[in-house]
Amino acid sequence: MAFIETPLQPGASLFLWSTSKFKTTTVRVLLRMPLDDGASAGALLPMVLQRGTRSLPQTILLSRRLDMLYGAELRADVLKLGEEQITIFHLEVAHSAYLTGEDPLPEALTLLGDVLTEPPLEDGGLRAEWVSQERENLRRRIQGIYSDKAHYAQLRLVEAMCSGEPYAIPRLGALGDLDRHTSEGLWHHWQETLLRAPIAIYMVGALEPAAAEDHARRLLARIGRRELRPTAAVTPHAAPARPRDVHERQPIAQGKLAIGFTTSLHASDPGYPALAMMNGIYGGFSHSRLFQEVREHHSLAYYAQSQIDGVKGLLFVHLGIASPNRQAAQDLVLQQLETVRRGEFRPQEAEDTLKGIATQIEQSADAPSEAIMTDFELRAAGRPTDPERRIAALAAVQAEEIAEAARGLTLDTVYFLDGEGDGDGDAD
Amino acid sequence: MATRIEVPALREEIWQEILPSGLACYVLPKPGFATRYASFSTRYGSCDQTFVDADGQLQRTPAGIAHFLEHKLFEEQDGNVAERFSALGAMSNAYTNYGATSYLFSTTERFEEALELLLHFVQQPYFTKENVQKEQGIIAEELRMYLDDPRSVVFQNLLAALYQHHPVRVEIGGTLESIQQIGPDELFLCHRAFYQPGNMVLMVAGDVDPAEVFGMAHSAVGKAGLPAVRRVYPEEPASVAEAMKRQRMAVGVPLIAIGFKDDPAPPSEALLREVTMEILLDVVFGSSSEIHRQLYEEGLIGQQFSSSYFSGDGYAASVLGGPTPEPDRLLARVEALLAETVERGLDPNDVERSRRRSLGEFVALFNAPEAVAHALSEYAMRGLDFIAVYDLLRQVTADDVSRRLQEHLAAPRRSVSIVESAG
Numbered sequence: 124m125a126f127i128e129t130p131l132q133p134g135a136s137l138f139l140w141s142t143s144k145f146k147t148t149t150v151r152v153l154l155r156m157p158l159d160d161g162a163s164a165g166a167l168l169p170m171v172l173q174r175g176t177r178s179l180p181q182t183i184l185l186s187r188r189l190d191m192l193y194g195a196e197l198r199a200d201v202l203k204l205g206e207e208q209i210t211i212f213h214l215e216v217a218h219s220a221y222l223t224g225e226d227p228l229p230e231a232l233t234l235l236g237d238v239l240t241e242p243p244l245e246d247g248g249l250r251a252e253w254v255s256q257e258r259e260n261l262r263r264r265i266q267g268i269y270s271d272k273a274h275y276a277q278l279r280l281v282e283a284m285c286s287g288e289p290y291a292i293p294r295l296g297a298l299g300d301l302d303r304h305t306s307e308g309l310w311h312h313w314q315e316t317l318l319r320a321p322i323a324i325y326m327v328g329a330l331e332p333a334a335a336e337d338h339a340r341r342l343l344a345r346i347g348r349r350e351l352r353p354t355a356a357v358t359p360h361a362a363p364a365r366p367r368d369v370h371e372r373q374p375i376a377q378g379k380l381a382i383g384f385t386t387s388l389h390a391s392d393p394g395y396p397a398l399a400m401m402n403g404i405y406g407g408f409s410h411s412r413l414f415q416e417v418r419e420h421h422s423l424a425y426y427a428q429s430q431i432d433g434v435k436g437l438l439f440v441h442l443g444i445a446s447p448n449r450q451a452a453q454d455l456v457l458q459q460l461e462t463v464r465r466g467e468f469r470p471q472e473a474e475d476t477l478k479g480i481a482t483q484i485e486q487s488a489d490a491p492s493e494a495i496m497t498d499f500e501l502r503a504a505g506r507p508t509d510p511e512r513r514i515a516a517l518a519a520v521q522a523e524e525i526a527e528a529a530r531g532l533t534l535d536t537v538y539f540l541d542g543e544g545d546g547d548g549d550a551d
Numbered sequence: 552m553a554t555r556i557e558v559p560a561l562r563e564e565i566w567q568e569i570l571p572s573g574l575a576c577y578v579l580p581k582p583g584f585a586t587r588y589a590s591f592s593t594r595y596g597s598c599d600q601t602f603v604d605a606d607g608q609l610q611r612t613p614a615g616i617a618h619f620l621e622h623k624l625f626e627e628q629d630g631n632v633a634e635r636f637s638a639l640g641a642m643s644n645a646y647t648n649y650g651a652t653s654y655l656f657s658t659t660e661r662f663e664e665a666l667e668l669l670l671h672f673v674q675q676p677y678f679t680k681e682n683v684q685k686e687q688g689i690i691a692e693e694l695r696m697y698l699d700d701p702r703s704v705v706f707q708n709l710l711a712a713l714y715q716h717h718p719v720r721v722e723i724g725g726t727l728e729s730i731q732q733i734g735p736d737e738l739f740l741c742h743r744a745f746y747q748p749g750n751m752v753l754m755v756a757g758d759v760d761p762a763e764v765f766g767m768a769h770s771a772v773g774k775a776g777l778p779a780v781r782r783v784y785p786e787e788p789a790s791v792a793e794a795m796k797r798q799r800m801a802v803g804v805p806l807i808a809i810g811f812k813d814d815p816a817p818p819s820e821a822l823l824r825e826v827t828m829e830i831l832l833d834v835v836f837g838s839s840s841e842i843h844r845q846l847y848e849e850g851l852i853g854q855q856f857s858s859s860y861f862s863g864d865g866y867a868a869s870v871l872g873g874p875t876p877e878p879d880r881l882l883a884r885v886e887a888l889l890a891e892t893v894e895r896g897l898d899p900n901d902v903e904r905s906r907r908r909s910l911g912e913f914v915a916l917f918n919a920p921e922a923v924a925h926a927l928s929e930y931a932m933r934g935l936d937f938i939a940v941y942d943l944l945r946q947v948t949a950d951d952v953s954r955r956l957q958e959h960l961a962a963p964r965r966s967v968s969i970v971e972s973a974g
Contacts, residue, residue, distance in 0.1 A: 144583045145918045146561070182847070186839040190904045193911025217914040221561055259876075260853040267874055269803030270701050373801045374973055377695035410637035419631060422688030425696055443696050471638070478640030478660075485585040485659040490919060542699070 148328030149491035154320035163296025169199030176237035192227035205434030248306030276379035375542035387531025390433030390504035403476030466526035566761035573749030587757030590655035595745035615725015670771035678735040712966035716785035747776030756920035808872035828860035
């Protein structure tokens with residue numbers, strides 16, 4: 124897999140992977156905006172924009188048109204990457220070689236452009252009826268996070284840990300901001316986004332480079348004049364002198380323990396592969412310390428894992444445990460980190476981790492959307508994208524560098540969602 | 552003899568061979584893909600609690616035992632199989648559903664060694680009192696996790712409302728109580744009964760040579776096993792057990808699941824039934840339907856509203872639902888709008904549109920060899936040919952779909968499950 128970049132304008136490039144490996148053509152348009160108090164507007168906009176276009180001004184018309192293009196998929200959403208909010212428009216169409224009749228791609232691309240640039244307008248704003256309906260839908264999506272306890276625990280951990288930093292703003296923004304968004308305000312926000320956001324247009328499929336560039340240029344021409352925003356560095360985060368301890372109770376059957384650490388390495392640091400290896404030994408896989416110790420040896424959890432946010436420089440540990448086991452589980456988590464810090468791991472653990480990450484890297488080329496997101500995130504972090512180079516960099520990491528990366532972790536915040544006492548619901 | 556099944560329109564082929572041992576093997580060659588994937592599955596799920604074994608003995612086993620067995624097979628005398636897959640650079644996993652248990656891995660290198668390991672460990676049980684007891688703690692945590700997951704609760708409550716006796720009404724993993732009744736003897740008994748080659752399916756997808764895979768499978772699973780067990784299901788009445796089940800939980804938004812109980816199709820019609828129902832549910836409740844438009848504009852549903860046909864050995868139902876601010880009003884509106892649709896009948900243009908969409912989705916599925924492999928294997932265990940779906944999608948008529956609307960949804964046998972906020 125190799126995406127070829129063609130710069131089209133300052134801050135706007137086409138990334139093309141021309142391949143006949145897949146049965147579809149996939150196009151993603153990614154717009155990067157800072158994560159700030161506009162986050163809920165940013166989350167609301169793709170929901171409103173995909174309701175319809177000037178030429179197909181009812182949702183059901185757009186949806187039925189896409190069905191006729193052999194179930195072409197056209198959807199939009201937002202993603203949080205470090206301290207940026209990325210708006211993603213996704214189009215995937217079956218390739219005409221496997222269909223009878225006309226090639227659905229040209230019309231599908233036109234619809235993508237329509238959704239991006241030609242929403243139906245009224246009184247200088249987006250359609251008020253859609254805005255109010257989608258505002259309620261977004262409100263329910265945000266409220267719905269409370270139903271997903273693991274997700275909720277991560278959100279609350281980050282809120283406590285990074286309070287006052289943009290990183291604490293959730294992907295979908297804050298509930299309290301929703302009522303501020305008017306039809307005119309949202310339309311203005313969208314025009315600002317189109318004007319100022321760096322844009323990456325990704326294409327994967329059996330496309331000639333010239334044709335792909337032509338499609339991308341046409342899309343950009345519809346977006347129009349551009350005036351790039353400067354990209355801001357990530358707000359530095361330091362762990363408090365004494366780790367924060369946050370405790371919350373809910374009537375649930377399983378407690379959720381979420382622990383946040385700061386790391387000394389960021390994705391853009393040349394030494395970053397050592398942190399990736401360290402995370403793999405510690406909690407990234409089923410052979411890792413957390414899974415083996417907390418689950419397999421002590422039967423304390425069904426899941427026990429760690430993950431890194433390389434852009435912000437944080438490491439998170441997540442466990443689902445019976446509430447009375449909280450202290451035992453937390454002690455094990457910290458104790459296992461100590462052993463990695465002292466370099467007490469077998470060469471086999473590092474080898475298994477290297478193989479595990481290498482497999483993930485190689486597999487990302489087997490799915491169009493995953494290939495796109497991997498490439499986009501690596502470029503955003505300023506890291507090499509070539510799979511072989513990435514694997515070589517991991518293979519070159521020495522055991523001492525792994526221990527060093529573990530010593531660079533500082534315990535920042537422990538969040539516990541306590542389910543003690545009231546667990547089994549009250550079915551009738 | 553291996554047979555080659557071609558799908559000319561998709562330029563895909565699938566190789567199939569039933570080994571002398573009775574094991575059914577399938578290979579989907581995918582040149583150019585880095586991932587090689589294999590699953591080794593047995594037609595043994597949470598519903599197979601009562602059966603007559605090879606010795607003619609009637610066996611009643613605790614709820615959740617198929618899932619417990621899935622967990623325990625990963626354990627060997629000298630360690631854990633997952634670690635051995637890790638050492639090969641392979642990711643292993645397993646799942647149990649209502650009708651099957653599946654063990655799988657994906658890897659980019661050392662595929663043959665990983666396949667060897669897969670074929671071997673699934674056939675090698677190692678259970679002791681101690682390791683079974685240890686697993687009870689892990690599984691209890693897994694069950695508690697599902698008890699807190701409102702999507703899982705709303706669905707399982709719906710099944711318990713739809714079915715009076717069929718074991719599909721019980722959680723796949725069993726209950727915190729039923730797993731306490733599981734010991735090494737019960738596990739050995741079920742392994743012997745259901746992990747026989749004639750009851751199993753091997754599925755491989757990726758850049759592999761089919762003949763080599765069949766050869767390896769033959770060496771590892773050469774011997775014919777015991778004869779098949781006879782599954783015993785209780786007689787399930789046509790009517791539902793309960794019209795409504797409500798539960799309060801710590802949720803942010805209420806959830807609803809509405810089920811319409813159906814008569815299971817006879818085996819010869821099961822595949823056509825699946826295809827017809829996919830189209831019918833899309834036409835009636837899908838994102839391009841009139842009902843969907845109205846419910847969405849009335850603020851009763853969002854993008855997570857979905858519908859699907861849920862069927863297996865001795866059960867079949869249409870299930871729809873999702874998060875909603877007003878479950879009771881949504882239910883009333885669904886009933887009223889559905890009655891109007893039945894009265895008005897289907898528009899053949901809508902059937903045509905839905906057919907196109909399904910065809911495009913079938914094509915797109917082949918981007919993901921693992922997804923195709925999963926579908927092939929699941930269908931094969933039910934005695935169905937997944938590839939034939941492509942032709943059926945083209946052949947099914949608007950009349951077929953309309954007939955199902957009248958049969959199934961005109962006077963529906965309905966149950967509803969609602970999860971409301973505890974706050």
